[in-house]
Amino acid sequence: MDQLLEKLEGSTLISSPADKFYNFFKNDMNKLLNVAPANFQSVELIRGDDGSVGAVKRWKYVLGGISLSVDLETVAMDDDARSITxxxxxxxxxxLYKTFQFTMTVSDGSVQWTIFYEKALLTAPPPDAYIAFAIMNSKNDMNKLVNVVPANFQSVELIRGEEGSVGAVNRWKYVLGEISLSVDLETVAIDDGARxxxxxxxxxxxxxxxxxxxxxxxxxDGSVLWTIFYKKDFITAPPPVAYIAFAIMATKLVDLYLLTH
Incomplete structure (x- = not known):
């Protein structure tokens, strides 16, 4: 596997027999249009034989309210391990991703999804990573983060305004996912009553x-809520974390379908 690829994993429980679930994705994956019509709009075989390595299908689907398309090639199948890539x-x-591939592995009672991807823009992690990053540091004072969490916050510099006031701008240098980044953050609102x-x-x-x-x-009292508001530059390309959630959602729907058919 290419050393530049990153990996993301997710798993979920199933109740249907493992062989039946695996064979659905091997031979009957087109039925996702019937199982989850709100999420899968169309599928077209454009090369190769359905259910075989080398087959390429064009999928049109909806993720996060956005209509997307992808040409997916089946690159590996292992019937013994019940896995498809x-x-x-x-x-x-x-x-967003120079390389994007995923493997589904079915075992008795569970399904594992593993995504391998290489970012096209290495310096821009998805918002989901920033949420986790923020929560991890929720108990630390802002400027003291450089001392409290030196592995994540490298430096901070006030470049405009007065510290602790609306209009203040701080330049932060920080590390996220082992990548050194920087951002100029402006304080745009403070509500002491609402904290x-x-x-x-x-x-x-x-x-x-x-x-x-x-x-x-x-x-x-007892909790901190972080809320991120953002507008994507590439609205058609959701972060890989969303694809993990998407895969797990599809897994649940297929599981229900197989239990009732």
Missing amino acids: FRALEGDVLL SITFKAIEGDVLLLYKTYQFTIAVS
């Missing part, structure tokens, strides 16, 4: 993928 040859997902602060990115790596990127932290 697909690779994207053309389509919207390749706007909330809103920041907006005005320069930096995150804006390579997102035309608009701002987040709000709201503190209540």
Whole structure:
């Protein structure tokens, strides 16, 4: 496997027999249009033999309310391991990822999905990663993050305004997913009554993928809520985390279908 590829995994439980579930994706995957018509719009075999290595199908589907398409090639099948690997040859997902392939592995009672991908823009991780990043550091004071979490926050510099006030702009250098990034964050709103602060990115790596990127932290007794508002530069290419959720959702629907047919 290419060393540049990153991996994302997800799994879910199933109740249908493992062989039956595996054979659905091997031989009857087109029936996803019947199982989940709101998510799968059409499928067309454009090369090879259906159910065989080398087959290429053009799928039209909906993810996050957006209509997308992808040409998927079946690149590997292992009946003993009950696993199938697909690779994207053309389509919207390749706007963000130079390489995108995934493997489904079925065992008794569960299905494992593994995505291998190489980002087209290495410096711009998906918003989901920023949410996890924010939650991990929820208990730390902002400027003290450089001292508290030096592995993640490298430096901070006030470049405009007064610290702790609306209009202040800080330049942060930080590490996310082992990548060194920077962002100029402006404090755009402070509500002491609601214990909330809103920041907006005005320069930096995150804006390579997102035309608009701002987040709000709201503190209540015993919890902290982070909310990110963003507008994608490539609205047709959702992050791979969304594809894991998509795969798990499809798994549940197929499982229900097989139990009732």
